[in-house]
Amino acid sequence: MTRIPAADRITPPAAPTWRLGEAPWQALPPAAGPHARVIIDNDFSGDPDDLYQLVHHLLSPGVDIRAVVASRLRDGDPFDPSGRAAENAETIVRDVFGRMGLLSTDVIHRGSNEALADTATPRPSAAVDAIIAEAMRDDVASPLYYVAGGGLTDLASALLTEPAIAERMTLIWIGGEEHEGLAVPPPNAMETEYNLLIDVTAGQVVFGHSAIPIWQVPRDVYRQCLVSDAELRRRVATAGPLGRYLYDEIAAIVEMAGSFLGGASETYALGDSPLVLLTALQSLFEPDPSSSRYVERPTPALDDRGSYVPVAGARPMRVYTQVDTRLMFEDMFLKLAEFAEWRGAAHDAA
Template sequence: MTRMSGLPRAEPSRTWSLGSSPWQAIPPASAPRARLIIDNDFSGDPDDLYQLVHHLLSPSVTIPLVVASHLRPDDPFDPSDRQAENAASVVRDLFARMGLTSSAVIVQGSNGALEDRRTPQRSAAVAAIVAEAMRDDLSTPLFYVAGGGLTDLASAWLVEPRIAERLTVVWIGGSEHGGLAVPPPNAMPIEYNLLIDLIAGQVVFTDSTLPIWQVPRDVYRQCLVSDAELRLRVAAAGPLGRHLYDEVAAVFALVGTHLGGASETYALGDSPLVLLTALQSLFEPDSTSSRHVQRPTPAIQDDGSYRAVAGARPMRVYTWVDTRLMFEDFYLKLAEFERWQSTGPTAGVSA
């Protein structure tokens, strides 16, 4: 699982809270224009830590909830039966490393998948998701950005179907669509994130009316960074950057022993969640630097494949993402944050 140790953790001298960005010498010119519920399996592949840090450092969005969700049973990253609990601990550890005091936004999801398509897995996360989606005091768009399984979102919809009218789902997961891409060599029969909770995927795609922006496997595999980038632009960015690098380095070492040597690249496949929400265009806001097609939302079958549904609601399927904008923005924000965090004992501004 994602580790919470490694190099000794130095408590940062500067603290801050969500809603502020004291590391920016030139403050943001306007208020955030979107809300995000972030849902990820934080005890798994460390690409989710990069996505979370990037979102936390993006002042164009507010983050009322960070949902800590589970992996599939016996996942090599975390084979325990308390994966969501571990994920919440990982997020709290990351907040502490960043000097971020807003730990009240962290909510734990279910430790297990749905058992059928009618019964929710109730949790603190599900109640919080419904409450946030049903708020009437805010007009900013709400995105549900998910980099793992969909248990908690599906459960929230089963509890309160009206949330489908109030948010847009951005999901990293699902296999390739016919006519758009082909699977990679020796691909898993059911894509990794869908396999976490296939039934939840069926609820979200087949049963619900939730609007979906999907980043399928062929697209999230485009999000490669080199080890040289990670060493020179992440590991060099202070204790936080070194922590992020060490998490990926541990995977390099683990995988290398099983695959006959490590690659020089790593897929930060959850990062499009930031690109498609926080890095939208100024005028006529949208994810204009990336490409998508619109298709009827298919049903997901028991083998993880898609079945066309006549007259189904439209969904976006992304076919290409702007990795230059996405990763350059991350590297610069990480460096800017590290300069601020390392400049002395004075506490940062809290909102």
């Protein structure tokens, strides 16, 4: 559970400040502008792996962050059972922006606190309006990726409100169970995969009732994204106040979980980080996430439990089977260090 600051205790943006589209921490400025647009959607009051994905994306000048959707958790979720998860997620994102000195808070949009009631009725929200507005732009040619590390409520609502957006962006989603013939569930797996369980109905809309292209990172693949506690201590906690904040959020989860499990592993899954890998870290020539592997399958429908239902003649989708964790995490560690050095130098100069 990411710790939620009180609304009046959100960290104010301290100098040095910056805006999206800038990278003042890079001693050698970026050689070119962003190659793609990104809408980030995550349940930021839940598992703190989403904080790592958010910070890493914000520090990646190769993509143009157009919106950050603060989305819900399922009702009664142990990470945040308040019923205000989207509201709390927005508070956390604003706090992270403040910790980074990032002034571009206009990109933050709150999603719905409620799941879809059925596959035909959207949940209106500021996030839905922002998604549609960005997808329907005609003044830009760069590809648009919708990267989601949680449930799909707000994307599904946007698709129901304006179906035309489906052909104007690609969904990259962390979630869903293993595919038959590719992997098997982990021991004692949840009956419905965690991110899909947030809103199964929304998943049914996105998979079975829309035309949006999907790149899926299912449970067996996001579980590959392990970092060791030694890496977090030496490569994250040492990266200035921001790095220490990120480390402490995971340490709090490990301590809590360890008390129930009779001890804890020396690893943690930063399972949302492939969202950065598959967008910001694509190859230069013939752009694609070329260091990761996928298979192409017909997009299935989802039943009420979230299991896959084959659909004859369905549009193709990518199912990732392996992600390049070396590139992904080394890039994150180095960007955190570079950012910390810049902020530390600016603080010393002041």
